[in-house]
Amino acid sequence: MAVFPFELVSPENLVFSGDVQQVVVPGSEGDFAVGAGHAKLISSLRPGLIVITDAAGQVSRLYVRGGFADVSGTGMTILAERAVPAAEMTDGVFEAELKAAQADVAAAASDAARMRAAERLAQVGDVRKALAA
């Protein structure tokens, strides 16, 4: 299968860099999969799981909290606010994430912002359910 270069960066470090076959991205308007030769696209992300199939066919899952995906002609870059391997997402980490999301809801200044924050809160809960299943 054709591969393409993929990078996952968070503010603190470069989380993943290398050739991959496919990446499934939790876009804000729905999940989408990116393969080699995908059309150019910029999308924002919702909290969710990224599923990476690397060149050797190994699948790894990472939790990301918001950010952006930039698919260009030469490859794909994801700017994640936070990226954690799914295996490290314990209950404690989820609690912290939920608490942060709740704080955002409480701190939202406008209705639109509050709606967005509430949506995110629900999405974090969804990820937790999906991982537990």
Place this chain on the structure above:
Amino acid sequence: MPSLKDLRNRIASVKATQKITKAMQMVAAAKLRRAQMAAEAARPYAERMNKVLANVAQGVAGNPSAPRLLTGTGDDKVHLLVVFTAERGLCGGFNSSIARIARERATALLAEGKTVKILCVGKKGNDVLKRQFEKQIIDLIELRAIRNIAFENADEIGRRIIAMFEAGEFDVCTIFFSRFRSVIAQIPTALQMIPAEIPEAVAGEDPAPYEYEPDEAEILAELLPRNLSMQVFRALLENAASEQGARMSAMDSATRNAGEMIKKQTMKYNRSRQAMITKELIEIISGAEAL
């Protein structure tokens, strides 16, 4: 002429000082390595962010509905200066050089009749600036309790700046920090945050238009605050590395000065000891001759 005992005491005290400066230098060197690594780790994100931002901003160029964070309020009456400095002193000219460019800017703006608001991040900048700009300083954010700067800390400051902007408290925002070039070179820098300065798109990229999901304006509305927090984060990291670098070289020269002083004092001590012995011998000999 100080007595031998005075000289001995003085040498001992300089030696103790030298030990302290030497230890501070070594601590700074270790911290610098960590700070430098953190600053380098943040670089890829900032670079990719710039690229994405350039791409998206092109999409909305000239669009009247572009977010105000990008275009500004269309005014430049009220300026917010965010001054990033260290929490501690004893690091050479680090704090004062940042404070100096901030002061120059503030003075120039005041002379033009603009309103200036100063937000200090780090205690030392506040100490220096409050003498002259007591009325302009609106608040001080202390980061003393934080050992390793995380993105969350920067995000908090970023959100606060944006909240102020949305409340219409200022028109233009500039941040002041020190860019880390090397251990001996830290460059005090002023960077305009709002209206955002958009990096040029990379030339030679394939010109096919991007698809946006959701649309450009919405992505930009999310991207710009994120970018602001990221710039704040970078400023904090660069500052941390610069501070340690400046402290390291300041402590290095302090150690060297102390070494020189010890050498001089020891020489003086030996001379006067020798003179004393010679004097006593002369006294004994001339006493014996007189008999």
